[in-house]
Amino acid sequence: LMAGRDWMFESGSYHIDVSHLNSVVRFARLLPDKDPHLSKVIELCEYGSRLDNQFQYPGETPFEDFYPAHLHFFKALVGNENDQKMGIAYFESKLEQEPDEDDKQMIAYAMIDLLTRVGKNDRAIELAEKYLSQFEDPNTFSFTDLCLKTDHLDVLQRVARGKGDLVTFAGALLDAAQAQSQPQES
Structure with missing residues (x-):
């Protein structure tokens, strides 16, 4: 829908209540792993990523960069093996670079959720033992x-x-x- 239509986002244009978009994406993390709606959530993240910065509200750690972070999460969850590796690497990098111990726990929590959902239980346990x-x-x-x-x-x-x-x-x-x-x- 958005491919080749950059004009849709010119001058800070948006086409949906951005607070509702933010809420839908955030709550979508609670959907089951194989939910058919996850592909639509990925599209919503792609849409949100293209919005003007004033409409991209920051999330909580590790989703401060709200739509791109969620895009990594959901693509890792339902995408191909490369998407999975890239998503996990995205959160690994955030964890390694985070100086605050409380925020490290939040990042580890999100990673453990993702890792267990994609069958990477050994890595999830390593993180849980270290941080949680x-x-x-x-x-x-x-x-x-x-x-x-x-x-x-x-x-x-x-x-x-x-x-x-x-x-x-x-x-x-x-x-x-x-x-x-x-x-x-x-």
Whole structure:
């Protein structure tokens, strides 16, 4: 729709309530991985990226550069292998360059969400162990839940032992023993 129509954006023109556009793109991160609407969200990000700077409201870390950052996120989620690599590299770069520890946690949180959704659980666990191992909130993120869902009980045991959390450590040991005793499906 926008290809070859640069005139659509001249003189700060826009064609949709930009606060609604911003909200739709932000909430689209909650869509399931294979949702057919994600391709439309990518188009909305492309549209938003072409708006005049006065209409590109900054987001929260790591989505300060709102539409381009979301474009990387969604293309990594549903695009080809190269899109996935580029999206992950975009957020990796933000993480490496961020001096603020709280913002590093926010970037890691977004990356963990993306990485688990594209099946890169080992990298997600590495980041979670480094940046979010102390974080337990059943409404947003739980390091324990991530370890359980991605079958990384060894990491949960190591972190629990390091924190002196004997209850979680014992629970992780029991879960690991139970998983080993169950017959493997072929």
